Amino acid sequence: MSNFGDSLFHSLPVNSSIELPEKFTFPFYYEPHDLSVLAASSLQDYLESQTDFQHNFGLDPNADSLVIGKMFGVMVVQKANGKLGYLAAFSGKLAERNDLKGFVPTVYDTLNPDGFYKIGEQELNALNREIEDLESSDCYINAKENYKSKLEDYQTELEHLKDTIKSKKKERKKLRVSEQVKLSAKAYENLLEDLKNQSIFYHYRLKDLKNDWKEKIALAESELATIQSSIDELKEKRRLQSAYLQKELHNQYSFLNANGETKDLLSIFENTTLRIPPAGAGECAAPKLFQYAFENELKPIAMAEFWWGASPNSEVRKHKQFYPSCRSKCEPILGHMMTGLNVEDNPILEVTTLSEPMEIVYEDDYLLLVNKPHEFLSVPGKTIIESVQTKMKQYLPHSSGPLLVHRLDMSTSGLLLVAKNEKTHKNLQKQFIKRTVKKRYVALLDGIIEEREGEIDLPLRVDLDNRPQQLVCYEHGKPAKTKFEVISVENKITRIHFYPITGRTHQLRVHAAHQSGLKTPIVGDDLYGTKEDRLHLHAEYIDFEHPITKERLEIECKAPF
Template sequence: MPNPKFTDTLFHPLHKQNKTVIPRLFTFPFYYEPHTLSILAAKDLQNYLEHEANFNHNFGLKPNAEGLVIGKMFGVMVVENEAGTIGYLAAFSGKLAESNLHKGFVPTVYDTLNPEGFYKIGEQELNAINEKIEVLENSEAYKLAKSNLETCLKTYENDLKALKQTIKEKKAKRNKLRDSEAEKLTPEAYVDLLEKLKNESIYYHFRLKDLKTNWKLKIKAAQIQFDTIQTTLTTLKEKRRLQSASLQKQLHKQYAFLNYKGESKDLLDIFKNTTVRIPPAGAGECAAPKLFQYAYQNNLKPIAMAEFWWGASPKSEVRKHKQFYPSCRSKCEPILEHMMQGLQVEPNPILEVKKHHKPLEILFEDDYLLVVNKPHEFLSVPGKTNLESVQTKMQQYLPKSKGPLLVHRLDMSTSGILLVAKNEKTHKNLQKQFIKRTVKKRYVAVLDGELSNKEGIINLPLRVDLDNRPQQLVCYEHGKPAKTKYKVIKVEDGKTRIHFYPITGRTHQLRVHAAHSNGLNIPIVGDDLYGTKAKRLHLHAAALTFEHPVTKKELHIVCEAPF
């Protein structure tokens, strides 16, 4: 049942099931499975968005809708009020339908769209300066002065170069005459010749001097004409820079966030000890900080939280309609770390030390290399907090081996074949094969849906999502080439078993190529970054073919998928 009074209040009563247990710990926002109460709250909000929303925003869900298609992240926070009633708060990230304020949704920490607020007034002042700069830079007087100065400098450079070449040629000719005529002419005639040559040298000396003097005066006049306008432009741009910095600093101070203990910190304080130091654009405008702020300001106890995507996916990211997602890291992590202080929060599962007590399965081994089967959810190399990995296990297994050992890596969630070199020479040889792309790789995966195409090639360039590492974005401007061949093995029970043949080896390449709307548009089963979390990621490095660096024979290693 939809909440009929969604827009009448910001605290929306939640008609929970009697058997639903209230969680003891609050949701860890950067890696979670939504609690039952969060799911109920999200469904209530989604029902409102689908049927009753009283604003116009094109989410890309209705054909022929007007306006730019913009999908949106929404958040719900289950809270308990002072009377002990369970309800939820709702928020959206950024602005919605060109507004920060909508009935039923908690307000932004500071409304940058308020026409009477200092930010809008300051923005108008900056726009006025920008307009003056634009008018001046596009004025005929500025264009003419700039063109005149450039023409003067270029013409002077050409004239000077031409005259210097003439002087050089004349000098060579005079030197030749001094030598060739010395014995031909009488002493008196030779003295006359030398005098003539001397006068010619003096002539060109003064001609060069005059050229430099004349052009210096012309260039100076052109420079003065240009500088008169340029000085005004430079002054305007410096004024813009100072006002913009001042406005941004004032804005960052307006974003003061509370935590559970009642302590307040603004964006500048929160980010000053981070690697970026300066708050990124849009910091504090996501749904999660808005929800915490309103809850603390109104004595509401946070119980659980979840965020979901509503609408069409952006072209660069993988976003599925109605799917739950974690909070973003670059903008939200420092803010939420402060806001959750004093609140009992679930432990960070990412920091959980994953142990693999059994010896790694060795698929092939000789005096030069070995091939192991990496378990899923196990690191290839040590991480910041989790030191155990295939690399450390290989160091224990091969204590006398020198060099980097691992020739390539697999994502932590991916299982399968990893190639290990026992010495540096072997490592270099094998790595060169990877660089030259002579190594043939085959992965097996299960897609969370039915794929109609039987085979094909996916070509989507990738780069890291700077706001949400380690996730990847499709980016045609700055992305690195990423190419994958695929072949469907079978379609059964709403799932697709598929073979991937990566031609390049980018981070998360197969996962993004599977999930992205311009790829297969079906995520891999268990993909907690680009799809839906399950017991494991159904992606396995199943076959590897390469040339043995010593015997030069082709090795074909196969490791069947455990799913």
């Protein structure tokens, strides 16, 4: 790989027995084609030995700079003469650069010092410095403190005077009563006149205080407003400059497709739920690969992306493992760029049918438990209707239910609790809310777990860029706790029991695979590990109180693996 950077079209040591794929890779859910695996292996050989750039991927324990793992992409392409090769790309920037030799260029180079974006960025930075200088200046800080102090002093004096007025009013009222029987009519009349004048005095005193402080506060406010208006003008200028830069940047990102048609980012995202392109859109590896291939009349054959380096703190990423393209940023872009290509069907949209009746593990007049097959929905999805719920409606056509009390991930098999009426459903749901229902899952993990038992506590939230995958997030994530117990280890595969304390989406899968969890994905996990014939996760045991008999029911359904 010493000649990696000599060309952007890299030779591929093709085994003649490897046939070309009939269709191009569906980038959001795929098993890498053998040609993509060869290309990725070639690029990885280069990354392991290269000296062309310095970047801390987190693989060298002696490196002390910031650790940043990176997604790389390879695209197998074919020249007009039939010669095969591959292109390489990285997501975002690498070693603070966009133009590393051997890698296809970005669609638009935001790091070009002579480009409008860098020049505009410098102008924004200058505005930021002006704003920071004004906001940290003594005159601005003093003006804010003076204005705040005037408001506080006014409030203090006002409250003190109001208390005095209230006290004096009570004294006058008391005198009117007590002195009426003591004084002569004339003396009492003089007292009333004096008390009236006192009331008028305090009325004007209150009025004068308000007017005096109104002038003082207005002066302090004016001094502050003079500086604040300068800051606000600069902030508005910054906002307009930023909006202009962003719009121009979106216009610069113009993407080709296989038919030779172009679309910019704004056009691509205008009919999506986001409407506005998210930050970093167009900077992932896949759009770069397509753009270079189309610009240079190279036919895309297959593609794959892999992670290189240490895993980030939030996501589940494993060194050298293949991953799909991100959805929020890349799906709209690649949807345009793959127009004109013969692309594999989306396997996620394939309808899973169940010809045989569902296995019922337990049933009485009020509820039942079914053994949900793997890769079968609990409830109808957006595009796939057939599910446990629809099957149960067919099975119980005259029941006021069936009502699923809980759900299992599509890929997970095992026990699902179904209520036959609303009263039973409500009772069982309360038990789940109070966490009195005990559940046990069995799983096979792709590696050896040294700890015999323990608890994992990693809060989870959805990955907004890549639904339905989950992220570990201590700021916005919901609490997620799992107890585990290792059962056996055989051929470097660990059989384990999971006891979920909470029930978050993909909780067991993330807790198994994440670097702060067990660091070992479940066998067959196509989202957080490596795809196989199935996800080896099964809900095998449940313990709950029967809503009618009040007896504890313990139901077990052994895993098929």
